[in-house]
């Protein structure tokens with residue numbers, strides 16, 4: 594990254610780079626039965642299948658590892674440019690490039706099993722282009738030992754009618770219900786919400802009604818960057834997904850809305866993401882109602898971000914006099930309350 598993404602104003606002194614102590618029990622979270630040593634995880638698509646980052650960060654210190662989206666067939670993805678940097682964030686249009694289900698199971702999952710033995714839970718992100726795609730991939734992956742949860746990337750168009758799964762509540766409810774029904778009951782189902790909707794509480798409710806055990810939010814915002822000299826979009830795909838600090842306040846707001854309107858009463862935990870770079874960002878998400886936290890774009894600036902955030906959270910909890918992270922989740926009080 595040519596420019597730091599963090600902007601101005603944060604004192605990061607509490608995020609020491611010294612070798613951290615082992616994770617404090619205060620950070621342990623239980624996401625609908627998915628028990629993590631700490632809330633920190635990788636955001637899908639930003640950390641490959643894990644081993645690519647093994648020399649850059651201590652993956653065993655994560656609460657969970659989330660894979661790149663896996664599709665039934667291998668995909669080459671979009672033409673270059675697929676990534677461009679913007680002020681305070683980045684745009685990507687990777688086009689779901691991935692090795693496909695069979696190669697994932699044969700070559701990538703065994704590596705992840707080794708990682709799981711060291712502590713982190715394994716979450717496999719799955720994408721598809723038809724209900725049948727999702728159902729068959731998820732049923733197969735969930736039958737493998739050592740897969741703790743599946744995260745559904747529903748920000749993909751359905752080949753049948755062109756509707757994006759994650760923006761149409763009825764379609765979302767259908768795909769979630771069918772996937773949940775086809776999966777081994779002990780594997781948790783996480784549904785990853787798209788922010789590209791008028792009212793995210795409608796899709797959140799549809800996912801919960803379909804049987805989602807956990808919600809994760811948010812995926813990227815559809816956006817465009819323009820090469821003013823060529824008078825063309827900078828991405829070959831014309832549009833892409835905006836991520837990074839630029840979307841953080843938007844993501845915090847959506848987590849707050851979904852927590853209050855749907856998730857809290859339904860008892861469905863939320864994994865919050867969107868621009869988390871420092872522990873202070875993570876605390877905003879926790880207060881708004883997230884129980885788990887994922888880091889994506891910030892990994893490209895500093896792969897150790899999730900570990901540093903966990904250290905900062907530990908110190909924050911101690912300063913607040915909290916024995917457990919559960920004491921802060923969803924405790925945001927609005928003015929007037």
Ligand SMILES: Cc1cc2nc3c(=O)[nH]c(=O)nc-3n(C[C@H](O)[C@H](O)[C@H](O)COP(=O)(O)O)c2cc1C
Pocket residue numbers: 636637638639661662683685687689718745746785811812813835836837838840866867868869887888889890891
């Ligand atoms: C380069 C890149 C690739 C991504 N690929 C995927 C993907 O394959 N599946 C998915 O569900 N989300 C994908 N995402 C979205 C992230 O998982 C995350 O939801 C989003 O980037 C917001 O978090 P962040 O601001 O911390 O990056 C990708 C994001 C980036 C930046």
